[in-house]
Amino acid sequence: MRRAPVVAPADLYGKRRSDRAIRVIDAAARARLRWTTLINRYATAGAADDHRITLQVTQRRVEAHDTDVISLLLTAPDGRVLPSWRPGAHLDLELPSGRLRQYSLCGDPADRHVYRIAVRRIPDGGGGSREVHDALPVGSAVTVRGPRNAFPFVLPGYGSHAARVHFVAGGIGVTPILPMVRMAQRLGVDWSMVYTGRSRDTIPFLDELEALGPRVRVRTDDEFGLPGAADLLAGVGPDTAVYCCGPVPMTAAIAAAVRDMSGVELHSERFSAPPVVAGAAFEVELARTGEVIAIPADRTVLEEVLKVRPDRPYSCRQGFCRTCRVTALSGNVDHRDTVLTEAERADGELLICVSRCAGERLVLDL
Ligand code: FES
Helix, strand or coil, X not given: CCCCCCCCCECCCCCECCCCHHHHHHHHCCCCCCEECHHHHHHHHCHHHCCEEEEEEEEEEEEECCCCEEEEEEECCCCCCCCCCCCCEEEEEECCCCCEXXXXXXXXXXXXXXXXXXXXXXXXXXXXXXXXXXXXXXCCEEEEEEEEECCCCCCECCCECCCEEEEEEEHHHHHHHHHHHHXXXXXXXXXXXXXXXXXXXXXXXXXXXXXCCCCEEEEEHHHHCCCCHHHHCCCCCCCEEEEEEECHHHHHHHHHHHHCCCCEEEEEEECCCCCCCCCCCEEEEECCCCEEEEECCCCCHHHHHHHHCCCCCCCCCCCCCCCCEEEEEECCEECCCCCCCHHHHXXXXXXXXXXXXXXCEEEECC
16 A cells, blocks of 8 residues: 655545645555555456346435535336345446546435435536536436446445444435435444534434434534544444545545454445655646646646646546546556556556656656
């Protein structure tokens, strides 16, 4: 595992923060951890179940006003049974513009006739969430791929050595967690949950979770202040599996804390691109136009290419979906994905959301 960069991190929701948390994270990065990452899980669980079907939006509902979260129900126009899924699974949505975006399934896996997803509008994001909000009204058609499960829920006694489960969700990160919690409740698993966000108005599905009883602890910043990892892991002891989904700073803080906890396993999914670690500046030349783009040490090739090629496709931004794949015509690639084969790499292919240059310049077939 690469070490975290020694820079002031964002706080649990992405705001800048310069305090001792960075020292904790950096020190803990050296310790061993049973951390199941989205990327690693995807490598073993992804490709075999890639259905592609066109569904219809049959319901839209506002789930959190302050953070502009809506849920969509998707059904087959002919009412047929949909492919099955398990908690932690997601759909790839092919949006009208051609963008491909992933959204966790947050409904009931037992209901084989409807999928539910939830999307938070990100005004300054890549445009995918805005498109879902603005271009998918009730009645519209949308093609989906999947479901695929990159974040499987492993029940105690059925592959997990843990005796109990603790869930941590931050804001919209609750979407893959919600079906897990329901399954744990239904099957009588010993579980607990902390649900965090800025305020109760900003976190979706609060009513559904609180209906599950006192095992759910809602911890909002406006009531209790910004949480640290100790707050989110309060009461967690040995033989516990922690399932965590939320902003990158939150999952990083949880990961750092769990590294020091004996007998605790962590399963984590992040909803945004990880920070560039141990990056160096270099240049990218776009062969078809001759444009040369500077890639700063802390930025990805994809981020900089999108500034001049805003239509370039991408999805996960974490090096596992292959959507951003391009061919390098010259230069030494520093591959940082986990999915390209040696043959693909030998052909010059790279995933520009994570991979970099092991030199001064890459010439890309763009
Ligand atoms: S965007 Fe998914 S691999 Fe690059």
